[in-house]
Amino acid sequence: MTVLFWDIDGTLLTTAKAGVFAWNDAVRELTGRDFELLTVRIAGLTDYQIAVRTFEAMGIEPDDTLVRCLVDRYGELLPGSLPRRQGRVLPHVREILERLHLRSGIRSYLLTGNTRAGAAAKLTHYGLIGYFPDGAFAEDAGDRSAIAERALQLARRAGPVSGGGVFVIGDTPHDIDCAAAIDARTIAVATGGYSIEELRVHAPWRAFDELPTPDEFERLIDGGADLQVGPPRTLSA
Ligand SMILES: [Mg+2]
Secondary structure, X not given: XXXXXXXXXXXXXXXXXXXXXXXXXXXXXXXXXXXXXXXOOOOOOOHHHHHHHHHHHOOOOOOHHHHHHHHHHHHHHHHHHHHHOOOEEOOOHHHHHHHHHOXXXXXXXXXXXXXXXXXXXXXXXXXXXXXXXXXXXXXXXXXXXXXHHHHHHHXXXXXXOEHHHEEEEEOOHHHHHHHHHOOOEEEEEOOOOOOHHHHHOOOOOEEEOOXXXXXXXXXXXXXXXXXXXXXXXXXOO
16 A cells, blocks of 8 residues: 655645735734734744744744634634635646546545644645545644654554555655654655755655656656565554
8 A cells, every 4th residue: 555645835735825814814813913924934834833933933922722722713714815815736736636546555645734624724725625535734833743653543544554655745854854754755846945955955755846747756656665675664553
């Protein structure tokens, strides 16, 4: 069984920063103060980590309740803010997902720093929700590798997962590092906030300017799943 874990922002799609409207509005509702999210580099951070950074930047103690309130309110406002910018699905994404959807032996899951609500809002708006029956999401301000662990557990519940056949597709060093934490191979794409040179510093399995064509992508994962580096690792539970 080949398992693909997909990041959302900068990998599957770009909202053209439409989510910033919802974020800033949620901050204003909660604190009574104006805030500009664009002043903080957030690519690769989880929604909860962005909330912590937001409050720190405003000089407010980021206690757990406040952080959860902000993330929850953002999730409620997000569907209304996505149409305010012309975002798009990134190159070859829809074609690849459509191709993989038709194959048995391959399953795609989300592995994202978005909350479940935020992810659902974005994938619904851009018409990708049908390709992802489930995924692992941010549930607290903890490390992204904890999300990766939950993603792997999710995949294992559906059947045996072999070490060489687990891939993370993402656009930031955080994705590469969280893939390493679960012994997955990263297919890194420079379609988000990081250049291909910045990504290569973190030693992804492969790095591209954008996702390759469906034919190339299939060759990549089919070849990668057959590769065994060192003794075979069995990750099935
Ligand atoms: Mg991303």
